[in-house]
Amino acid sequence: MKESWRNLIDLVVNPTATFTRLKSNPKWGVAFGVFCFLVVILAWMVFPFTQKFVNPQYAGSLADIELFGSPKAVPMVSVAVGGIIFGAVCAVVFSVGLTVVSRVFKVNEALKFKHIFAAWWYTILLNPVLFFLNIAFLPVFKRPEDIETVVDMRVIPSVHMLVTSLENPYLLFFFSYIDILGIWSIFVLTVAISILAEVSKTRACLTAVIIWLLRIGVDTLFQVGSSS
Secondary structure, eight states, X not given: OHHHHHHHHHHHHOHHHHHHHHXXXXXXXXXXXXXXXXXXXHHHHHHHHHTTTSSHHHHHHHTTOOBTTBTTHHHHHHHHHHHHHHHHHHHHHHHHXXXXXXXXXTOOTTOOHHHHHHHHHHHHTHHHHHHHHHHHHHHHHOOGGGOOSGGGGOOSOOGGGGOTTOOOHHHHHHHHTOSXXXXXXXXXXXXXXXXXXXXXXXXXXXXHHHHHHHHHHHHHHHHHHHTO
16 A cells, blocks of 8 residues: 555656556556545536536436435436546546557566556546646636536647637647646656557657546546536
C-alpha cells in the first residue's frame, strides 16, 4: 500500500520512478480508488454548470427522486457512476488492445496485460487532475447560465478557442484538449511506454501521441454524446 501511494506522488514529481516500480510490481488498486474518488468529486463540482444539459433524456424522469435528501443528488450520482463505468471499460479495452499490439510487434516479451492495465490507471489519473485545473478557473470566467454546451466548460486556452467559427461540437471539444496541459499527459505516457515496452524515447513519444489522441477522441464521443 505504501508503495502505491508513493507511485501516486512520483507520478507528478518523478514519473520514471512510478513506472519503474510498476514494471516489477504492477498494482493498480489504489490508483483505481483515487480515480473513482476524483470522478465523484468532479461530478459534484460541475453539477451547477451541467444540470441544464447532462443526460437530458432521463433527467426529467429522475427529477422527483430524492437521494440523501436532495433530488439533485440523483443526476449527480448518475454522472459519477457513468464516468467510473466508462473509465473501467476504457481501461480494459485499451489494455487488451495494447497487449495484442505488443505481441504482434514483439515488443518486450516480459510485458503483460497486468503491467499495461496498472500503468493505464496511473496515467489516466491525469485526466481528472487536469479537469480539476480547468474547473478551478471555470467560476472565474463563466456563470452557470452561460453554459449552453459541454464545450463551454473548457476555459483553459487551447486550440478550440482559435476555431470559434467551427460549429461541430465534437471537433470543438476534441480541439479543447490540445493545450499546454496535454503536453504533460503525452510526456507521462512517453515515460511509461519507454520503461515498460523498453523502446527508444522517439518510438515511445510517437506511440504516446497516438494513444493520447485515441483517448481524447473516445472521451470526446462520451462527453459530447452524453450531453446531446
